Amino acid sequence: MKKVLSIAGSDPSGGAGIQADIKTISAHRMYAMSVETALTVQNTMGVHEVFGIPADFVKKQLEYVLEDIPPDAVKIGMLFSADTISCIAETLDKFGAKNIVLDPVMLSTSGKRLLDETAESILIKKLFPLSDLVTPNIHEAEKISGIKINSIEDIKKAASLLSKRCKGNVLVKGGHFGECIDVLYFENQFFIFEGKRINNPNTHGTGCTLSSAIACGLAAGKSIPESVMLAKEYVSGAIGAMLDIGKGRGPLDHFWNLK
Numbered sequence: 001m002k003k004v005l006s007i008a009g010s011d012p013s014g015g016a017g018i019q020a021d022i023k024t025i026s027a028h029r030m031y032a033m034s035v036e037t038a039l040t041v042q043n044t045m046g047v048h049e050v051f052g053i054p055a056d057f058v059k060k061q062l063e064y065v066l067e068d069i070p071p072d073a074v075k076i077g078m079l080f081s082a083d084t085i086s087c088i089a090e091t092l093d094k095f096g097a098k099n100i101v102l103d104p105v106m107l108s109t110s111g112k113r114l115l116d117e118t119a120e121s122i123l124i125k126k127l128f129p130l131s132d133l134v135t136p137n138i139h140e141a142e143k144i145s146g147i148k149i150n151s152i153e154d155i156k157k158a159a160s161l162l163s164k165r166c167k168g169n170v171l172v173k174g175g176h177f178g179e180c181i182d183v184l185y186f187e188n189q190f191f192i193f194e195g196k197r198i199n200n201p202n203t204h205g206t207g208c209t210l211s212s213a214i215a216c217g218l219a220a221g222k223s224i225p226e227s228v229m230l231a232k233e234y235v236s237g238a239i240g241a242m243l244d245i246g247k248g249r250g251p252l253d254h255f256w257n258l259k
């Protein structure tokens, strides 16, 4: 059985973060593991509060898991502080973790800032270089690249700039832009994943779900472009299943593919 590790924050309402990752990995019939970086007070209407797990405790969680069960892929989501990010980078490097997908979560869907300036720069300096794929959304791509995004050409420019900071592979997600077109920059080539915007307000956790599904593809030995293609199909199916839970932006149906 392939094993996938999620390093992320918890969402007690079950739609995003660690909970979305575990559901996604399970729906891919893989073995899910999780290292928590933060607890949140959150529901479908937004993130109210964040409690960061102390960095040395995050490090111990990670070391204990890696010593025992080496993962076939790792997905990294919400991180809390510069110290946490440094500990995670050092530990992943020490254990030679492979197939790392980094979702550089900086803002919650509802717009709450999740990383301070220092943490953001440590993320780019220490975790980007270890990551086989980085998956920013439009806002994160704009922030990291400094390019204002108004067109697919702008997305391409931002992706190629960002690629210089990691192992060269970047997926800019288009969920907040027009027809949900995602742009992958892989081995100096662009791959455009044409989406179709699904008319469903319940998109809580799309980013977490996509990056975990990509990690599952890599764990299964698929290439980055194929993993992205399959993950996008999985997320579209999970949005298209039209689950409607909660009073705000509700979660996806992670198990639509098993029905």
Ligand SMILES: Nc1ncnc2c1ncn2[C@@H]1O[C@H](COP(=O)(O)OP(=O)(O)OP(=O)(O)O)[C@@H](O)[C@H]1O
Pocket (backbone or CB within 6 Å): 016, 108, 109, 136, 137, 138, 173, 174, 175, 176, 180, 181, 182, 195, 196, 197, 198, 199, 200, 203, 204, 205, 206, 207, 208, 210, 232, 235, 236, 239
């Ligand atoms: N309404 C939608 N219809 C179809 N696909 C969507 C829709 N919304 C988002 N997606 C897809 O979901 C994936 C995640 O993209 P998105 O831009 O929402 O990430 P994100 O902003 O990081 O998400 P999150 O808000 O969970 O952090 C992408 O493949 C995107 O194209």
Ligand SMILES: [Mg+2]
Pocket (backbone or CB within 6 Å): 103, 105, 137, 207, 208
């Ligand atoms: Mg996101």
